[in-house]
Amino acid sequence: MTTRTQATNISGYSFGFMDEFAKEEVRRRVLKAIAIPGYQVPYSSREMPMARGFGTGGLQLTLSLIGPDDTLKVIDQGSDDSVNAVNIRNFVARTCPGVTLTTHTQQATIIQTRHRIPEISLERGQIMVLQVPYPDPLVVVEASEAKRKIMHGEADYARLWVKLYEDIVSFAEVTISNRYPTRIAGHYVIDPSPIPRYDVPKLHQAKALFLFGAGREKKIYAVPPFTDAEPLSFEDIPFRVEDFRDEEGRRRNCARCGSDNSFLDEVVGEGGGKSYQCSDSDYCDCMAASEKQTHE
Amino acid sequence: MNKVLEVRDLTKIFGPGCDECLHATGLGHGTNACPICGSIVAANAVGFDLFEGETLGIMGESGSGKSTLVKMLYFDEQPSTGSATFFDDGTTHELFSLNAARQRWIRNHKLGMVYQNAHAGLNFRISAGGNIAERLLMCDQLDYSRIRQRARILLDRTEVFADRMDESPRNFSGGMQQRVQIARALAINPPLLFLDEVTTGLDLTVQAKILDLMLEIQQQHRISMIVVTHDLGVVRLLASRTIVMKFGQVVETGLTDQILEDPQHAYTQSLVASAL
Numbered sequence: 149m150t151t152r153t154q155a156t157n158i159s160g161y162s163f164g165f166m167d168e169f170a171k172e173e174v175r176r177r178v179l180k181a182i183a184i185p186g187y188q189v190p191y192s193s194r195e196m197p198m199a200r201g202f203g204t205g206g207l208q209l210t211l212s213l214i215g216p217d218d219t220l221k222v223i224d225q226g227s228d229d230s231v232n233a234v235n236i237r238n239f240v241a242r243t244c245p246g247v248t249l250t251t252h253t254q255q256a257t258i259i260q261t262r263h264r265i266p267e268i269s270l271e272r273g274q275i276m277v278l279q280v281p282y283p284d285p286l287v288v289v290e291a292s293e294a295k296r297k298i299m300h301g302e303a304d305y306a307r308l309w310v311k312l313y314e315d316i317v318s319f320a321e322v323t324i325s326n327r328y329p330t331r332i333a334g335h336y337v338i339d340p341s342p343i344p345r346y347d348v349p350k351l352h353q354a355k356a357l358f359l360f361g362a363g364r365e366k367k368i369y370a371v372p373p374f375t376d377a378e379p380l381s382f383e384d385i386p387f388r389v390e391d392f393r394d395e396e397g398r399r400r401n402c403a404r405c406g407s408d409n410s411f412l413d414e415v416v417g418e419g420g421g422k423s424y425q426c427s428d429s430d431y432c433d434c435m436a437a438s439e440k441q442t443h444e
Numbered sequence: 445m446n447k448v449l450e451v452r453d454l455t456k457i458f459g460p461g462c463d464e465c466l467h468a469t470g471l472g473h474g475t476n477a478c479p480i481c482g483s484i485v486a487a488n489a490v491g492f493d494l495f496e497g498e499t500l501g502i503m504g505e506s507g508s509g510k511s512t513l514v515k516m517l518y519f520d521e522q523p524s525t526g527s528a529t530f531f532d533d534g535t536t537h538e539l540f541s542l543n544a545a546r547q548r549w550i551r552n553h554k555l556g557m558v559y560q561n562a563h564a565g566l567n568f569r570i571s572a573g574g575n576i577a578e579r580l581l582m583c584d585q586l587d588y589s590r591i592r593q594r595a596r597i598l599l600d601r602t603e604v605f606a607d608r609m610d611e612s613p614r615n616f617s618g619g620m621q622q623r624v625q626i627a628r629a630l631a632i633n634p635p636l637l638f639l640d641e642v643t644t645g646l647d648l649t650v651q652a653k654i655l656d657l658m659l660e661i662q663q664q665h666r667i668s669m670i671v672v673t674h675d676l677g678v679v680r681l682l683a684s685r686t687i688v689m690k691f692g693q694v695v696e697t698g699l700t701d702q703i704l705e706d707p708q709h710a711y712t713q714s715l716v717a718s719a720l
Binding site: 298301302304306307309310313314316317318382383384385 | 587
């Protein structure tokens with residue numbers, strides 16, 4: 149951790165762009181968020197040199213936590229090369245001298261992500277930072293924030309279940325594809341950011357720390373390591389993830405690395421034909437490399 | 445007979461309130477607006493008991509404070525002063541000393557309410573079945589097929605076509621909406637049910653059907669009920685005992701037959717006379 153008196157770097161900014169007071173505030177909020185798993189802690193959310201909605205919440209978390217000895221990975225929709233990831237990585241490279249940048253999940257100490265959790269399971273000591281557009285899962289059923297706060301406090305989530313009920317009535321299954329409401333440590337229900345349903349079980353009893361930052365909505369919340377995370381479901385209709393089976397019921401493979409146990413993106417080729425590829429580019433690279441090795 | 449509810453000195457003042465509010469309003473003064481501070485005294489030291497399986501009528505003209513009274517008991521309104529004790533299976537709950545979460549628990553698990561306006565009691569953005577499901581989900585019943593089954597049984601019993609349970613209540617007639625509300629209120633078999641002007645605004649044949657349904661529920665389930673109405677016919681049919689309210693005060697209480705046949709208080713006399 150850096151100290152408040154630390155010298156500024158050549159560009160005139162502190163290490164990590166934000167001033168030390170701002171970073172200190174974010175760290176305090178993070179500690180509170182970890183102490184109350186799933187509770188949305190308000191924070192000041194400073195102006196960043198990018199528009200709100202482009203991951204400023206996640207970026208403020210990352211910049212407050214990162215030190216020169218950290219290794220950072222940034223992903224956007226599973227890929228290290230998407231525009232949001234590249235821009236954030238470049239920004240950190242310019243404002244955090246000494247920080248190592250990586251694309252490898254296992255090497256990273258901090259992983260900032262938009263919309264995905266890596267396929268390779270995270271380890272103790274790693275921190276996942278998720279960019280959150282809408283922190284409150286109750287916003288779909290209750291417009292007043294004051295009332296939502298009371299509902300969270302009393303764990304009054306019946307109306308979220310009503311939404312699941314209505315979904316099953318209309319479509320014979322729950323149609324929430326991402327931002328699936330998930331109950332943390334038996335009390336607060338969180339919006340786990342727009343990760344696909346596929347990634348939600350990765351929050352449950354994970355070894356890593358998950359931090360969620362909503363810059364526009366000015367909220368920070370956390371799923372600490374080894375904490376229960378249960379997606380809302382009915383007793384007789386269990387939660388289920390995307391299954392990626394084809395018409396004959398076979399699990400689709402990644403066209404590039406051949407993996408049959410990762411989250412797949414549908415890719416439409418020039419001729420209109422569809423193929424499927426891992427959404428996690430680092431995982432796909434690793435699988436493709438080991439595939440190649442076994443062939444040689 | 446077991447007591448279910450004991451209400452004492454229940455008072456509700458809308459507005460700033462002053463020391464004179466309770467003394468300067470009421471029947472003797474011909475108003476429920478305090479002449480000094482302008483506050484409205486909606487309920488002035490109201491007290492009554494309710495016993496198991498009993499139906500209590502609360503009668504009075506509009507503005508007499510009868511709706512405010514049940515809204516306080518259902519936690520829709522906070523009382524200014526007074527107490528209400530709820531006796532349930534050997535446990536005693538001081539309703540207005542409980543914290544918000546406990547009040548919500550009591551409301552979800554033990555009380556039912558049917559409002560005059562279906563919009564107050566139902567969510568029109570979800571299906572009729574969803575409205576009933578919500579009530580069950582509030583009581584942590586999380587089995588989808590059992591919820592469906594229960595909703596179907598309730599709608600059958602309240603004579604709403606169960607085939608239409610997945611439609612929005614918006615598509616229903618006023619009488620059907622009211623019956624969905626009753627089905628919702630009954631979903632968890634509450635020991636105590638509040639009915640606030642349930643038949644007002646419905647045509648006579650629909651009124652008769654709703655009242656038949658209420659009678660049936662009364663006889664089958666021994667639910668204790670408080671029926672708020674300005675309609676003497678409803679009170680006569682459903683309530684064994686009745687309270688008459690005017691300007692926030694209780695002017696007369698007694699057996700319903702007695703009150704309707706031999707009213708003692710001048711106001712009750714004029715109320716009964718005006719209905720004939």
